Amino acid sequence: MLSPLIWIPTLGAVLIALLPSKLSPAQVRSVALVISGAVLLWTIGLFTQFDLTTASFQMREFMPWLPMLGLNYDLAIDGLSLMMIALNSLLTWIAIYSSVQNKTRPRFFYALLLLVSGGVAGAFLAQNLLLFFLLFEIVLVPLYFLISIWGGEKREYAATKFLLYTAIAGALIFAGFIGTVWLGGTLDFSYEQAAKAQIPLSAQVILLSILLVGFGIKIPLIPFHTWLPDTYVTASPSVAIMLGGVLAKLGTYGLFRFGLGLFPDAWTLLAPFLAIWGASSVMYGAITAIAQKDIKRMVAYSSIGHMGYVLLGGAAFTQLSLVGAISQMVSHGLILALLFHLVGVVEAKVGTRQLDQLNGLMNPLRGLPLVSALLVLSGMASAGIPGLVGFVTEFLVFQGSYSVYPIPTLLCVVGTGLTAVYFVILINRTCFGRLDNQKAYYDKVAAREQVPAFILTALVVILGLQPNWLVHWSEATSQRLVGLTTTAEVNLHQASTSSAALSSASSASSAALSSADSVS
Amino acid sequence: MTAATLPTTLPPSTHEFAEIIHRLEAGGSMLPDTPDNLKQIIGIYKAYAVPMDFYWRDLLYIAEQVFLNPLPAFKYFISQEYLDRPNAYAGDDADLRIWRGGGDAHPELRAFMEKGESNRKLPKLLHHLWHDRVNMEFAEACMRAMFWHEDINPTFNAYLDSDEYRQNSDRAIRAYFKGNLPMLGLYKLFPDMFHEQVKQMSYYANLGLFWEVMAPVFFEMSDLYDEGKLTSVPEAMDFLVNGIFAIAGRPIYHHVFIRGECYEIIPKSQGFTWLYEAALPYVEAVFYRTEPFRGTKSYNAQAEEVPLDQRDFHYGILYADVFPVGSAGIPPTLLMQDMLHFLPNYLIEDYHKHGRGEDDILIQLGITFQRSMYNVTSAVIQALRTALLYPLDDPNLDHLKANRQFFEQQIDRFKRPEARLRDIQDQGYR
Numbered sequence: 001m002l003s004p005l006i007w008i009p010t011l012g013a014v015l016i017a018l019l020p021s022k023l024s025p026a027q028v029r030s031v032a033l034v035i036s037g038a039v040l041l042w043t044i045g046l047f048t049q050f051d052l053t054t055a056s057f058q059m060r061e062f063m064p065w066l067p068m069l070g071l072n073y074d075l076a077i078d079g080l081s082l083m084m085i086a087l088n089s090l091l092t093w094i095a096i097y098s099s100v101q102n103k104t105r106p107r108f109f110y111a112l113l114l115l116v117s118g119g120v121a122g123a124f125l126a127q128n129l130l131l132f133f134l135l136f137e138i139v140l141v142p143l144y145f146l147i148s149i150w151g152g153e154k155r156e157y158a159a160t161k162f163l164l165y166t167a168i169a170g171a172l173i174f175a176g177f178i179g180t181v182w183l184g185g186t187l188d189f190s191y192e193q194a195a196k197a198q199i200p201l202s203a204q205v206i207l208l209s210i211l212l213v214g215f216g217i218k219i220p221l222i223p224f225h226t227w228l229p230d231t232y233v234t235a236s237p238s239v240a241i242m243l244g245g246v247l248a249k250l251g252t253y254g255l256f257r258f259g260l261g262l263f264p265d266a267w268t269l270l271a272p273f274l275a276i277w278g279a280s281s282v283m284y285g286a287i288t289a290i291a292q293k294d295i296k297r298m299v300a301y302s303s304i305g306h307m308g309y310v311l312l313g314g315a316a317f318t319q320l321s322l323v324g325a326i327s328q329m330v331s332h333g334l335i336l337a338l339l340f341h342l343v344g345v346v347e348a349k350v351g352t353r354q355l356d357q358l359n360g361l362m363n364p365l366r367g368l369p370l371v372s373a374l375l376v377l378s379g380m381a382s383a384g385i386p387g388l389v390g391f392v393t394e395f396l397v398f399q400g401s402y403s404v405y406p407i408p409t410l411l412c413v414v415g416t417g418l419t420a421v422y423f424v425i426l427i428n429r430t431c432f433g434r435l436d437n438q439k440a441y442y443d444k445v446a447a448r449e450q451v452p453a454f455i456l457t458a459l460v461v462i463l464g465l466q467p468n469w470l471v472h473w474s475e476a477t478s479q480r481l482v483g484l485t486t487t488a489e490v491n492l493h494q495a496s497t498s499s500a501a502l503s504s505a506s507s508a509s510s511a512a513l514s515s516a517d518s519v520s
Numbered sequence: 521m522t523a524a525t526l527p528t529t530l531p532p533s534t535h536e537f538a539e540i541i542h543r544l545e546a547g548g549s550m551l552p553d554t555p556d557n558l559k560q561i562i563g564i565y566k567a568y569a570v571p572m573d574f575y576w577r578d579l580l581y582i583a584e585q586v587f588l589n590p591l592p593a594f595k596y597f598i599s600q601e602y603l604d605r606p607n608a609y610a611g612d613d614a615d616l617r618i619w620r621g622g623g624d625a626h627p628e629l630r631a632f633m634e635k636g637e638s639n640r641k642l643p644k645l646l647h648h649l650w651h652d653r654v655n656m657e658f659a660e661a662c663m664r665a666m667f668w669h670e671d672i673n674p675t676f677n678a679y680l681d682s683d684e685y686r687q688n689s690d691r692a693i694r695a696y697f698k699g700n701l702p703m704l705g706l707y708k709l710f711p712d713m714f715h716e717q718v719k720q721m722s723y724y725a726n727l728g729l730f731w732e733v734m735a736p737v738f739f740e741m742s743d744l745y746d747e748g749k750l751t752s753v754p755e756a757m758d759f760l761v762n763g764i765f766a767i768a769g770r771p772i773y774h775h776v777f778i779r780g781e782c783y784e785i786i787p788k789s790q791g792f793t794w795l796y797e798a799a800l801p802y803v804e805a806v807f808y809r810t811e812p813f814r815g816t817k818s819y820n821a822q823a824e825e826v827p828l829d830q831r832d833f834h835y836g837i838l839y840a841d842v843f844p845v846g847s848a849g850i851p852p853t854l855l856m857q858d859m860l861h862f863l864p865n866y867l868i869e870d871y872h873k874h875g876r877g878e879d880d881i882l883i884q885l886g887i888t889f890q891r892s893m894y895n896v897t898s899a900v901i902q903a904l905r906t907a908l909l910y911p912l913d914d915p916n917l918d919h920l921k922a923n924r925q926f927f928e929q930q931i932d933r934f935k936r937p938e939a940r941l942r943d944i945q946d947q948g949y950r
Contacts (some may be wrong), residue, residue, distance in 0.1 A: 096633045353938040365846040434816070435843050437943070442948075 001049060001059045002075045005085060007119035008039050009092070013111040021048050025106035028353035033109035036093040036117065043089040047168050050082055052472065055480035057127065067520055070189035074127040079477030080326055084227055084246075084253050087333040091245040092117040094452045095238040098341050101245040109150060113242065114144035120246055120473060124253060129177040130189040132258075135248065137170045139306050143239075143247070150235040158227075165217050165227040172214030173254065174317055179207050180262060194262055200272065201492075204266035211259050212270075218251030219307045221277060222284045232300035237344025240296075244303050244340060245333040252310045256322075260314060260481055264488035267317070272385070272405065274296065274315035279408035279415070281308030286418035294353050295346070297425055299339045299519075305415060306332045311403070312412055313397040317485045321400025322478035328393040331463070332379075338378040338456040345449060346430070349442045355426070360435035370446055373432035374453050379423035381460045384416045388464035399491065528743070530920050537931045537941065543922075544927045546913050547899040551875075551891055552945055553753040561756060561892035562745040563867035564885060568892075569738035570862040571855075572731050572948040573626045577602045579728030582722045584777050588696050588714065590703065596656045597644055605632070609767070610736040616766060619736035620743065626735075629654075630860055655854035657728070666805040667723040669830055673801040676726070676772075676792060680719045685785070689718040692776050704933040720784055725774040730798035733770065737763045753895060760899035761906065768795035803900050807893060808933070810832035815849020816841065837893045839938040842886035856882045859889065874950050884950055891944050901930050 004360025019028060051058055053283065057076035063370025065073045065467060077085070103109050119139040126132040140163060148159035181189055199207070217224040232240050254518035260267045267274075292298045305330070313325025347353050349368060361367040381388035384395070394416060402409045463470045551557055579596040589595070604624045608615050611623020635641055636652035647653055670677055679685055689946055693714050697703040707714050741759055744750045750759065772794060774786040786792065812835050818825045827833060837852065844850045860882060863871075871877065871884045900917045909926055910919035934941040943949040 360844075363844060363847060365883050366843055366876070434841070437841065437843050437949075440843060441875060444879050 001046065001445040002061055004217055005039060005046075005089070005125065006075075006118050006122040008035060008042065009114040009121070012036075012038075016107050016114065017111040019107055021107070025103045028110055029096065029103070032096045033093065035114060036378040036469070037119060038098050039117070039121075040089045040093050043086055046082070046085065047078070047473075048475070050077070052476060055476040055483075060127070063103060065273050069130065070128075070187045071130040072128050072190065074131060074190060075122075075125040076127045077125060078480075079474035080253065080256060081124045083326055083330050083472055084249055085121055087249065087330050088117060088120050088124065088246045091241055091257040091333060091337050094337055094341070095241040095455065097330045098241065098344065098449075098452045099236070099238040103150070104148070106308075109146070110145050113238070115139075116130030116146070116242055117246075120250065123250060124339050127191045128189050129194060129258070130192060131227070132172065132254075133177060135437055136173065137167075139247070139250075140166050140170070143243070146239045146242075147231060150236045150239065153234065154230070155234045161227045162231040165224070169214045169217035169224075172210050172217075176207050176211040176214060176258075178203045179203070179210070182432050183207075183500050186402065191257075191261075197262075199263070201269070203264055204263040205269060208259055208266040208270060211263075212255070212274075214257065216253045219248060219311070220251065220304065221281050221307070221311065222304070223333075225281075225304050228304060229300045232340075233294065233296045236409040237340055237347075240340045240344070241337045241458070244300070245337040247334060248303065248307060249329050252307060252314070255305040255311075256314055256325070256481070259351065260317065261484065264484040265491050268485055268488045268492060271317065273316045275312055275405040276402070278308040278315060279411035280306065281311065282391075282412045282415035283308075283418070286415045286422065289422040290291060290418065291353050292422075295355060295358070296340075296343050296353050298422055299336065299343055299483040301333070302419060302422070303336055305419060306336075307384070308415065309394055309397045309412060312401050312408055315408075316397075316401035316404040318400045318404060319475070319478050319482045320402075321397055321508075322481055323471055323474055324393055324398075324400050326394025326474040326478060327398055330470060331389040331393040331460075332457055333457055334463075335378055336379045338374070338453060338460065339382065341380075341452050341456070342371055342375045342378060345445060345453075346375075347443060349481070355429040358430045360431075360440070362431040363435050363440075366435055366440050366442070368442065369452060371445055371453070374450075374457055375431060376427050378458060378460070379427050380465070383420035383423050385420075386464075387461070389460045389470065390464075390465070392464055392467040392470070485493075526902070530917065530924060533608075533928065535928050535931065536935060540941070541720060541924065541927050541931055544898070544901070544931075545912060545924065546565070547758075547808075549757040549895050550931075550941060550944075551753055551895045552902075552947075554947065556947060557747070557891060558753050558756060558867045559866065559870070560888040561748065561895050562742055563864045564859065564888045564892045565738035566742035566864050567859040567862045567867070567885070568855075569742070570626050570629050570632075571654050571858040572735045572738070573607075573629050574598075574654045575656065575860045576604060576731035576735060577625065577726045578656055579659055579663065579724045579731070580605075580653075583724035583728060584775055585668045586778050587778070588693065588717055596648065596653070607732055608734055608770070609733055610739070615770075617871075618733075618763065618766075619740040621739060626739070626864055628935070631879075637861060640762055643931040653746060655858050656850065658854035658858065660729075661851055661854075662802075662806050663723050666727060666801055667720055668835070669801075669809055671830065672804045672809075673797060676797045676801070679786065679790060680722060684717045686715060688783070688785045688850075689715055692778065692785055693718065695778045695781070695783060696776075718785065721776070725786070726772055726798050728731060729770070729772050730794065730802050731766050733763075733794060749946075757895055757899045758900065760896060763908075764795065764799065764899065764903045768793060768799075770794040772797045773863075783874045786812075800900070800904075803897065805839050806836055807897055808836040810835045810851075813850055815847055816843060824905045833894065834933075834936055835940055837890055837933070838897060838940060839936065840890065840940070841881055841938070845883050845886045852886060853882070854911065855887045856889070859885055887950055888891065894941065894944055901927070928933075 016031055019031065049059070057078050059077050061075040063073040065071050092113070095109065109340060116139050119135045123132050123135040123139070126135060144159050144163045147162060148155050151158060177189070180194050180197065180199070181187065183199045183203055184194060186193055213224065220228050232244055235243055282305045285301050285308060289298045289301035289305065300401070303428060309328050310325045313321040313328060343353065346358070346368065350358060352358060362369055362372040381390040384391045398409050398413060521530065532538060535541050551561065578596060579704065581602040582595050585599065586592050586595045606613055606623030610619040614623060630685055636647045638650065638652050666673070668683055697707065737760065741750060741756060742786065750756050770793065771788040772792040773788045773790070776785055811833065812819065812826050840852060843850070845856050863885065868886070869905045871881045875884055875916045904905050905923060905926055909923050912923065914920055
């Protein structure tokens, strides 16, 4: 059930690479669309097979590969992975659809895009630390090419920066994994084994810190974020959709799966610090976005801000906040993809991204009225306006975190206010006002160019009105994760370190229990 | 050889728009003479004349028949009689035949009224409610602009304030509300409320009579172009100038028909004429001034965006920004929508080749309309120069200087940054 998610895109990539070169870019794109459409259909099938009642991993697929190294082909899925897989399949299709029709070197482009998609899907499914790491690293190469060949200005710089940062992140993650396995006393890299390992608390803290930095670069958290604005801005819209919508989730996913999953004791200890870190990310992202003059940069910084909520929700680890954090990853993926798609259309039609040059795009006849309207809607979704999915997930995080970390939660609430501020600035400068009569002879936006925006908008609105359809997939999984931290609390008690961290952790988990009751 | 050193011609103008002034002095138009410009302006004259044929009929219908109806719900449903009413300047019985076509409503207009845009034969009321109709509100807005800019029509307005006019309207008001005690009582209590309405009705008549002339002029120009007899922009302008002089003396009056009886509120004998009491005020009120668009200017008094003095108003079609047509708060949209239904095929083809084709056709035709109105304004300027000053080929240097001064004064009004005179010089402005 799970392997096709990896192998359809991978084999599809090979197929596309082997297509005859006389095919037009549009034809190659159609082939890529069919392949990613098949993955999307498979994912929908996965949803029908998913058992909502079990909290543990499902649909296990195991095949020995290199047992000597502890590396096995070991896949399984739970609520957290399921949401990420869904996001990956959907956004891959969207990214391929929204790519410009007359791409240069189309076969290479779409093959790389599908490789990224397959690799990321594998990483989300991997039940083996080494397998996760392999796929995590493999994805870097196609991404490097995607940025450095089809990117905008300064693409070499951005691609190199991205590669260096992510390679370092990979190295840290690898170090963390090796340490975990060695300290656990085996050479088996399977997730199950690693989770059972008894590791002293001090070592746990060190390993978790290493993973935090490694995944923090990927998420990204301040101060490891500086690759992100350059990369997002330089990448072409479809690559930016993959980067922001899916790749950033590798970071948060890794943090939850490996950070929280393997080191619940250390996680409990470090949680207050993580909450503050998340809140600072939110504030930093929002304030920096306010200062930007380039709409794509604004959206890029908004991404930094929104990943802060995920960290806050993870740090609070009540069931509510975890469900909120997982849903926030999905909602952020949808909204960011929508924003990047729309910004890409604006840039393609108007020829600029500068706030001081854009104006009056809401003009019904000569502007981009529909794109502007959707831009307003996605800005509101991002800022957490009720009725749209952003509100639901942010509110879940706040509700789940407030009892545990009131101050960071309040800071994050202020952050959503600031998010509204910069999106209003963006919308005001871009959509409102009047067109410049000298320049405003823009091409019209064809209906088919807006299909991705329609799909994403529909999801953003429907999931905003009926959040259960988003939330209930990850309820059981987050309950299991909360369970991990309650035992962690007992462990910490036995270690009897009466620190301030401990007391806050105990209040956290009692709140977690009570809110777990209220959710289920 | 000494004769050569004497100045026999004027030195070049140093005006910002010197090129345009020289063109006017050579008998040209403010609009550059290109075949494309000619095609655009003539095509739009045609598209403008058809709704205008409805405007003037309905304006007269409202002024003469609807009159003071307190709830004029059906004022845009003109009677068959007004639809068949022969235009005074077209048809076989015309006083002065300008257009060689028939005098009753234009066939394209009749077809549109019958089937509309939806191309379905429905009762009038349904066409109206579905908004499948001529936007008469635009004509009324033009009328109100003329009515409200009081300073531009002094003799006519002085008459509206005279005792004679008050007595005439008093008789009409009493006759109109005969037997209607509540309205008569209201009239007793607030007479000015009713008299002010009558004045407005007189402006309905005034504008209706103005457009009764312009519609056949535009129809005839379109026909001449189709026959290949109009070949340049100055020729088109000259046709307008000649038309203006031919009709300058047509009387402007206001008659009201109540139960079959005619009440002369402004009698023809008053001697108001088309050129001075309708055409020139119209050009000033509608082409230059009108009122600030709700969608582009703030009426906030502290913001001081709207001038205090009505003479400084500059919101007419010569200054209008056409790009926002189709948005909220942009009144010309109504007219553009009306003209859209009657575009000649050659213009539609042209529009499909530019901009967004079908999608922004309203803006493209709006800009064309702006060009053509610059040509009409050029005709008015040339007509005024002919009436008040000297011929263009006058050998007297002082006379030529006077002409130039006049032209420069006129063009000075387009020095404002909003004026589109500079834009229309460029064929790329579409």
